[in-house]
Amino acid sequence: DGGITQSPKYLFRKEGQNVTLSCEQNLNHDAMYWYRQDPGQGLRLIYYSQIVNDFQKGDIAEGYSVSREKKESFPLTVTSAQKNPTAFYLCASSMWGAVTEAFFGQGTRLTVV
Amino acid sequence: GQQVMQIPQYQHVQEGEDFTTYCNSSTTLSNIQWYKQRPGGHPVFLIQLVKSGEVKKQKRLTFQFGEAKKNSSLHITATQTTDVGTYFCAGYQGAQKLVFGQGTRLTINP
Numbered sequence: 001d002g003g004i005t006q007s008p009k010y011l012f013r014k015e016g017q018n019v020t021l022s023c024e025q026n027l028n029h030d031a032m033y034w035y036r037q038d039p040g041q042g043l044r045l046i047y048y049s050q051i052v053n054d055f056q057k058g059d060i061a062e063g064y065s066v067s068r069e070k071k072e073s074f075p076l077t078v079t080s081a082q083k084n085p086t087a088f089y090l091c092a093s094s095m096w097g098a099v100t101e102a103f104f105g106q107g108t109r110l111t112v113v
Numbered sequence: 114g115q116q117v118m119q120i121p122q123y124q125h126v127q128e129g130e131d132f133t134t135y136c137n138s139s140t141t142l143s144n145i146q147w148y149k150q151r152p153g154g155h156p157v158f159l160i161q162l163v164k165s166g167e168v169k170k171q172k173r174l175t176f177q178f179g180e181a182k183k184n185s186s187l188h189i190t191a192t193q194t195t196d197v198g199t200y201f202c203a204g205y206q207g208a209q210k211l212v213f214g215q216g217t218r219l220t221i222n223p
Contacts, residue, residue: 031209042119042201042215043156050209058210090155094211101146101158102203102211 006105023091030096032074119214132189134217136202
């Protein structure tokens with residue numbers, strides 16, 4: 001089945017530790033995105049990538065890092081510099097171009113204690 | 114940068130009542146997309162509007178794109194409990210930066 005997979009679904013980490021969230025897609029999509037969602041909040045863009053080995057900062061990139069070494073994969077690292085990392089993280093992908101829908105993964109709920 | 118604002122933030126209705134959410138952009142949009150997120154789920158694409166003044170219908174859902182391509186609305190006629198969720202509008206800033214509104218959370222009293 002084609003789709004976008006995020007793992008794990010739930011993640012717990014201690015404060016001060018870096019953590020990497022996985023996002024894999026087999027839709028052959030060029031563009032991939034990471035969003036953060038807080039309770040009662042909308043989707044805020046962290047990073048996005050249009051092509052392999054290239055990515056751009058979104059609106060809330062501070063404290064996060066990404067890589068795009070393969071077309072299928074776009075992992076997100078939440079660093080210790082992120083002041084309030086507890087949130088629901090959503091990965092999405094879309095075809096190249098501005099008139100295409102985005103497909104979302106199931107999300108990873110990160111809790112930092 | 115482009116801001117996509119959505120109102121209201123929350124809406125509670127009785128089952129059978131209508132519901133409308135509004136989306137406004139600070140800049141002209143090339144297109145607007147609408148997504149629905151069920152409680153505990155992830156956003157799922159509903160529809161895309163491209164043309165100025167465009168109106169599209171999906172059963173009880175009616176989507177409109179403003180003449181100036183800076184605003185949009187989603188109207189649900191005679192809500193059902195299956196309509197519960199958060200509705201987001203989204204637009205592209207540039208070629209590939211997809212930005213979302215804050216969403217409107219719809220709850221329904223059966």
